[in-house]
């Protein structure tokens with residue numbers, strides 16, 4: 001074993017409720033924004049596959065958890081669907097949902113797989129979105145209650161909790177760049193949404209602490225996209241720093257340090273885009289920082305100085321301060337259009353060590369979406385050597401970071417099995433297991449056997 005990982009390293013994968021459960025109109029579930037958006041705008045989606053069936057985990061969780069065990073998982077992250085647990089977002093708890101999530105947790109524990117629960121993965125209950133979603137502080141309160149109920153209902157068996165997955169994505173998708181419902185393009189509202197999300201996070205952490213779950217820890221999952229300047233000239237460096245402020249530090253700093261970077265506040269102030277703040281918020285953020293950080297890493301952000309100055313009378317956007325830069329010779333995942341830069345994992349971890357108190361962290365998502373994987377079938381098995389290489393090269397850099405003292409506790413792939421994705425449905429497949437959408441049959445890919453060996457050996 002050349003790359004050996006620390007004892008009790010977490011080997012597993014991640015999923016989210018909307019992307020795998022299916023049963024969107026069953027089991028007493030209410031509607032969330034994805035159900036709504038798909039009903040009304042399915043033409044915006046790839047292949048018109050909706051969230052109603054997806055990979056049918058709702059009915060197949062037992063066999064899936066058995067498969068997790070078979071490939072060496074010792075941990076697994078899933079999300080609780082708010083609109084399944086509390087249809088409409090506030091009010092009565094849905095007993096069928098409690099049974100379902102209890103069954104999933106019990107099944108995981110019976111297989112010695114530690115459940116990690118995430119509370120929000122882009123799936124706002126539709127009714128609450130119609131009340132303004134994260135722009136509305138009453139929705140923040142409704143979320144805090146949802147979180148509190150989850151700790152009460154499932155905190156007896158689950159110790160690892162996460163408030164949000166990639167909270168910046170609903171901001172970018174829903175309020176800046178028009179790829180998620182409610183399709184608003186308005187930076188001022190976007191910053192309010194981002195801010196209120198962090199208040200919701202802090203309120204959930206506060207509620208969590210009240211439950212005194214033995215050994216319980218709570219954190220947040222952020223998609224960190226390390227920012228690399230085109231060159232070391234001051235204008236490129238500055239552009240890269242600002243991109244980092246907007247896209248990483250706007251969540252990382254309040255979550256881990258309990259306060260916003262002063263520079264970000266100054267920029268927003270200068271452009272009249274500071275969000276509305278309530279009395280007590282500052283203290284709330286400061287006293288409810290994360291115990292652990294999940295890092296989703298897919299791609300870096302390459303940045304250069306702005307080439308054409310933006311119209312100062314046009315609407316304010318973060319993009320006023322930088323242009324994206326396509327590095328010559330970069331390695332690409334051409335299916336997803338994302339650059340592959342394995343060293344990014346290392347740079348993120350070193351940054352957490354040097355600037356964020358070496359907070360306990362783990363890679364909570366990393367993965368490679370590939371189209372038409374049937375092309376690679378040999379002897380009935382998808383030979384996904386590209387995925388094995390992708391994981392291995394990222395793990396090498398993670399290993400290097402750990403050698404240098406970074407506090408990384410595990411690696412989760414996105415994802416356990418092929419699943420439905422927000423805009424691309426089943427176009428890009430990410431799983432250790434493929435899913436046949438006609439029969440729902442699961443088949444292990446080559447990477448599934450490879451990761452089992454890695455997990456068994458705690459290294460490779």
Ligand code: BGP
Pocket residue numbers: 016019165166223296336365369414420421422423424428
């Ligand atoms: C992350 C999300 C996941 C997942 C993944 C792959 O940003 O947390 O939900 O979907 O990206 O991205 P995509 O499905 O868009 O290819």
